[in-house]
Amino acid sequence: MARGDASKDIKRAELLLAYRKLKEAEAEAREAIRISPQSLDAWMILGRILSRTKGREMEAIEAFRKAIQSNSEQYKSSEFNVEAYYLIGDTFLRLENYPEAEQAGRNAINNAEVWGYEYVGYSPFLLLGKALYHQDKLEGAVKYLEAARYKKPNNPATRWYLGLAYLKGGLYEEAIKEFELYLNFDIKPALTKYNLACCYSRIGKPKWAIQYLKKAVEKGFADYPLMEKDPDQDNIRNEPEFIKLIEVVKKRWEGKHKK
Numbered sequence: 392m393a394r395g396d397a398s399k400d401i402k403r404a405e406l407l408l409a410y411r412k413l414k415e416a417e418a419e420a421r422e423a424i425r426i427s428p429q430s431l432d433a434w435m436i437l438g439r440i441l442s443r444t445k446g447r448e449m450e451a452i453e454a455f456r457k458a459i460q461s462n463s464e465q466y467k468s469s470e471f472n473v474e475a476y477y478l479i480g481d482t483f484l485r486l487e488n489y490p491e492a493e494q495a496g497r498n499a500i501n502n503a504e505v506w507g508y509e510y511v512g513y514s515p516f517l518l519l520g521k522a523l524y525h526q527d528k529l530e531g532a533v534k535y536l537e538a539a540r541y542k543k544p545n546n547p548a549t550r551w552y553l554g555l556a557y558l559k560g561g562l563y564e565e566a567i568k569e570f571e572l573y574l575n576f577d578i579k580p581a582l583t584k585y586n587l588a589c590c591y592s593r594i595g596k597p598k599w600a601i602q603y604l605k606k607a608v609e610k611g612f613a614d615y616p617l618m619e620k621d622p623d624q625d626n627i628r629n630e631p632e633f634i635k636l637i638e639v640v641k642k643r644w645e646g647k648h649k650k
Contacts, residue, residue, distance in 0.1 A: 397423035397430050404436045408443075416440045431471060434458035435478075442482050455479045469506035473499050473515060480518045492522035500535075513542035517549050524552055529560040547576040554586065558623070563590045581610035589623035600624075601632045608636050615644035 400423035407416035417440050423433035438454035441447045459475045462468055480495030496519030503511040520536035523529075536553040543549065554569030567590045570583050584607035591600035604627075618624065618640050627633045 397427040429461045469502040472502040489522050489525040513539040532556045563593045581607050581612040592626045597627045600627045613643040615641045
């Protein structure tokens with residue numbers, strides 16, 4: 392088995408990955424592994440490359456797991472494992488395999504505890520919170536999303552998922568705060584305003600609910616199937632303004648889905 396210094400191949404792979412030349416980057420990463428089969432960095436860069444190649448996500452996960460195995464045999468670095476498990480979990484999230492994403496997230500958090508929470512960023516907590524949210528494990532989702540918010544208060548994804556978890560869990564006042572802050576990022580403004588309308592409907596403030604629903608429609612909201620059956624809107628469903636707005640959304644939906 393060939394062994395040696397694979398650092399040049401790893402650096403070339405990283406550079407090629409930065410330029411999204413995935414085929415060439417993979418070749419360099421595999422050459423690095425041929426030279427140094429136990430190289431953590433070589434397996435990690437290969438995993439990163441494969442994770443960006445559609446249809447090869449499971450190969451990426453296997454590469455990350457090889458890196459973890461190599462780490463356990465050589466360095467036993469909890470810091471390294473946090474990153475590797477995070478990348479595994481993030482890949483499973485994109486595959487919508489939420490139980491596996493949850494397990495990887497928990498492994499990342501466990502290693503973070505060994506390493507020291509103060510040294511760990513928000514990402515593993517956000518990962519685990521998202522995985523739990525998608526499985527309707529809302530208490531746990533809120534716990535880890537709030538930890539992610541503490542780590543990085545201005546992260547848009549954390550604010551979005553925390554708002555969703557609060558809304559789904561019936562914590563409407565808390566959800567309103569998150570969605571109003573999320574509006575500052577100007578990401579998904581129509582859906583954010585729709586979610587605010589849901590919150591205000593739930594807490595019995597129909598005027599505010601209609602106001603945000605109008606703003607959502609003005610921003611292009613077009614999800615008629617959601618609006619038609621959403622129980623969050625039941626408190627305002629018979630309001631004259633709601634009836635007008637849902638007709639606008641219905642026409643918009645039909646226009647977008649003509650055969």
